[in-house]
Amino acid sequence: MTLNVTKIRTDFPILKRKIAGKPLVYLDNAATSQKPKAVIAAIDRYYQEYNANVHRGVHRLSEEATIAFEQSREKFARFIGAKTSKEIIFVRNATEALNLVALTWARANLRSGDRILLTEMEHHSNIVPWQMLAKEKGLRIDYVEIRDDGTLNWENFEQLIKERPKIFSLAHVSNALGTINPVRQMAREAHEMGATVIVDAAQSVPHMPVNVADLECDFLAASGHKMLAPTGIGMLYGRQDLLEHTEPLMGGGEMIKEVHLQGARWNDLPWKFEAGTPNIEGVIGLGAAVDYLTKLGMQNVREHEKDITRYAIERLANVKSLALYGTREIEKRGAVISFNLGDIHAHDLATILDTQGIAIRSGQHCAEPLMERLKVPATSRASFYIYNTRREADILVRALEKAAKMFKI
Numbered sequence: 001m002t003l004n005v006t007k008i009r010t011d012f013p014i015l016k017r018k019i020a021g022k023p024l025v026y027l028d029n030a031a032t033s034q035k036p037k038a039v040i041a042a043i044d045r046y047y048q049e050y051n052a053n054v055h056r057g058v059h060r061l062s063e064e065a066t067i068a069f070e071q072s073r074e075k076f077a078r079f080i081g082a083k084t085s086k087e088i089i090f091v092r093n094a095t096e097a098l099n100l101v102a103l104t105w106a107r108a109n110l111r112s113g114d115r116i117l118l119t120e121m122e123h124h125s126n127i128v129p130w131q132m133l134a135k136e137k138g139l140r141i142d143y144v145e146i147r148d149d150g151t152l153n154w155e156n157f158e159q160l161i162k163e164r165p166k167i168f169s170l171a172h173v174s175n176a177l178g179t180i181n182p183v184r185q186m187a188r189e190a191h192e193m194g195a196t197v198i199v200d201a202a203q204s205v206p207h208m209p210v211n212v213a214d215l216e217c218d219f220l221a222a223s224g225h226k227m228l229a230p231t232g233i234g235m236l237y238g239r240q241d242l243l244e245h246t247e248p249l250m251g252g253g254e255m256i257k258e259v260h261l262q263g264a265r266w267n268d269l270p271w272k273f274e275a276g277t278p279n280i281e282g283v284i285g286l287g288a289a290v291d292y293l294t295k296l297g298m299q300n301v302r303e304h305e306k307d308i309t310r311y312a313i314e315r316l317a318n319v320k321s322l323a324l325y326g327t328r329e330i331e332k333r334g335a336v337i338s339f340n341l342g343d344i345h346a347h348d349l350a351t352i353l354d355t356q357g358i359a360i361r362s363g364q365h366c367a368e369p370l371m372e373r374l375k376v377p378a379t380s381r382a383s384f385y386i387y388n389t390r391r392e393a394d395i396l397v398r399a400l401e402k403a404a405k406m407f408k409i
């Protein structure tokens, strides 16, 4: 075992909960993770001891809040290998991060007739902002196909990248299939063809070592709430030279250096993109979450998740009438397993599992084009994290076998 899961579990008060008289088995981590005491305590401490607005006051509380706020930015910058914390912009979530790139850098740099390249496995957050921009500016969107095993079709990518799209934006890890995409290899080819590379890392940053220099990406989006931090805090990484030459989206306090009746001058990076009072408690919680994950070691997190995913897939493969989606190659997938049991609708299955205390997600996972490609209306999805155990995978398997009996399939 690469992580001391028994010890980790004691850090998460919610895991002691019972649901319908059964211990909670929380397997909906791709939707949002649970929060450790250290994160809850950091937020509590902020409100109890140094609640104040940031970057505004010279009084002690404001100074302390500003230091904690900016330290969190430094921590996250180090966590993903950014060159400087100026490259980290705080937003609400990964969705807002992707929209921010679309509405600022992309809106200014793309012209009618330009192409954007996405993939068939994208989350709606990495499709709809581009569709909106495409409509506004007359752009064309192409999608890299996926193979039946849920990996990207490399030949198709090579064809489409030769069309010289201005943007190549893709998920690092698919939230519905778990596929880990070879971002670095693809980014190299995309750059050779002149594209700017945007990575939706909502499902990778919480689960494995992620380094923006290794990925060779230009922008990267992530959400705090999937990596032990509170909801309402998201992170956009952008290469400093790109952000320096990009106009802000929103105007107001915080994002300006000086304002006169006839004009204003923007603040330095990263604040020029952070108009208004930010989510201070969210940022402070994020700092504590990064500390927690750093202490565990992200390679250890990945190894633990590989172990439990491999084990769960092996066991699930033996459940009668269970269809598993995605590649079986463990190196190519994260800790997300999508499946269907016979013809039971995913929502019915999730409801049955809930009566056993098991929380999974069911539906289209905000990836409707992918569901169309898989020719399924929905899937059930179990997703693991640092506190999940093989025993919990066993509980899932037994509950599925019970459901199969109940539905006589």
Ligand code: C6P
Pocket: 030, 031, 032, 093, 094, 095, 096, 123, 125, 126, 171, 173, 174, 175, 176, 200, 202, 203, 223, 361, 365, 366
């Ligand atoms: N996926 C899931 O259950 P937000 O909602 O902005 O924090 O994250 C959006 C997002 C973007 N990209 C990927 C790959 C994602 O998985 C998500 C969020 C959740 O799969 C909620 S739909």
